[in-house]
Amino acid sequence: MIELICVDVDGTLVGSSGDVLPAVWEAVERARDRGARLAICSGRPAFGLARELAARLDPEGWHVFQNGASVVHLPSGDTRSTTLPREAVERLVARARETGRALELYSDTDYTVESTGERAMRHAGLLGVPFRPRDLLSLEGGVVRAQWLLSHAEEAAVLVEPHEGLTLSPSTSPVMPDTAFISITVPGLDKATAVHAVAAEYGIALERVMMVGDGANDAGVMRVVGVPVAMGNSEPEILALSRHHVSHVDRGGLIEALDLAARL
Structure with missing residues (x-):
C-alpha cells in the first residue's frame, strides 16, 4: 500500500483553468479513507491558495512548500524551514533593482515584491493574495526563498548568471504559460529533502511514497520515492524518470494517480 x-x-x-477538478476531491477522499496521508509538494508558499489546497488535502498533516524551503505542519504551525543568508538576499535585491527584473522574497507566512509590473500582479492573483508592492527588504522574519519572475526569453541567461551559494530551480505554471519561475534556495535543499523529512515525521519508508508531478523541480523527488508518477503534461525529464504515466491535468490525470495508489 502507498502510505504517503x-x-x-x-x-x-x-x-490550466486555475481550478481543481471537482472529481479530484472525490479521489482525495477515497485515498484518505484508505488511510493514506496526502501532502502538497509545491514551489508555492505556505499561505494563500496553496495553504487552502493543503488544508483540503490533509488538514492534520505536514506539507512541502517553497520547493522544500518550508515544511509546515498545518495544525500546529511547526516548521522545518531554512533561511537564505542575509548577504545573498541583499545581492539578489541589488541585482533586481539594477536590471528591473521582478524578484519576490518569501518567509513562511508572507512575501514581498517591488515590481509593479503586470507579471508580478498576475502572480499575486495566482497565489491568491492581494497585490501590494513594497520594499523587498521590508519582509519580516527570515527569507526562506527568493524567486525571479521572467519571460522565457530571459530564463536561459539568468540561469547561467552567478548566484553564489544558492540553488536555482526553474518551473512553470499552466495558468501563466508566458512566465518562467526561477526559485532560489540554499544548496542541498529541495523537494526531495523535504519529502524525506515529511516521510520521517510519519515513520513511512520512501519506498511507500508516491510523488505525482510534472515539472523540472519535481525531478529530485521522482528519483528518491518508490512510486514516481508523471502527469501527461509533464516535461520530458519527468516522463523519463517516472514508473507510471497518467493523463493531462485537465483530463483528470491526478484522479488516475490517486486511484493507482490503491492498487499498488
Whole structure:
C-alpha cells in the first residue's frame, strides 16, 4: 500500500483553468479513507491558495512548500524551514533593482515584491493574495526563498548568471504559460529533502511514497520515492524518470494517480 502521496500544485492539482477538478476531491477522499496521508509538494508558499489546497488535502498533516524551503505542519504551525543568508538576499535585491527584473522574497507566512509590473500582479492573483508592492527588504522574519519572475526569453541567461551559494530551480505554471519561475534556495535543499523529512515525521519508508508531478523541480523527488508518477503534461525529464504515466491535468490525470495508489 502507498502510505504517503505527495502532490505538486501547478500542472498536477491545478489545471490550466486555475481550478481543481471537482472529481479530484472525490479521489482525495477515497485515498484518505484508505488511510493514506496526502501532502502538497509545491514551489508555492505556505499561505494563500496553496495553504487552502493543503488544508483540503490533509488538514492534520505536514506539507512541502517553497520547493522544500518550508515544511509546515498545518495544525500546529511547526516548521522545518531554512533561511537564505542575509548577504545573498541583499545581492539578489541589488541585482533586481539594477536590471528591473521582478524578484519576490518569501518567509513562511508572507512575501514581498517591488515590481509593479503586470507579471508580478498576475502572480499575486495566482497565489491568491492581494497585490501590494513594497520594499523587498521590508519582509519580516527570515527569507526562506527568493524567486525571479521572467519571460522565457530571459530564463536561459539568468540561469547561467552567478548566484553564489544558492540553488536555482526553474518551473512553470499552466495558468501563466508566458512566465518562467526561477526559485532560489540554499544548496542541498529541495523537494526531495523535504519529502524525506515529511516521510520521517510519519515513520513511512520512501519506498511507500508516491510523488505525482510534472515539472523540472519535481525531478529530485521522482528519483528518491518508490512510486514516481508523471502527469501527461509533464516535461520530458519527468516522463523519463517516472514508473507510471497518467493523463493531462485537465483530463483528470491526478484522479488516475490517486486511484493507482490503491492498487499498488
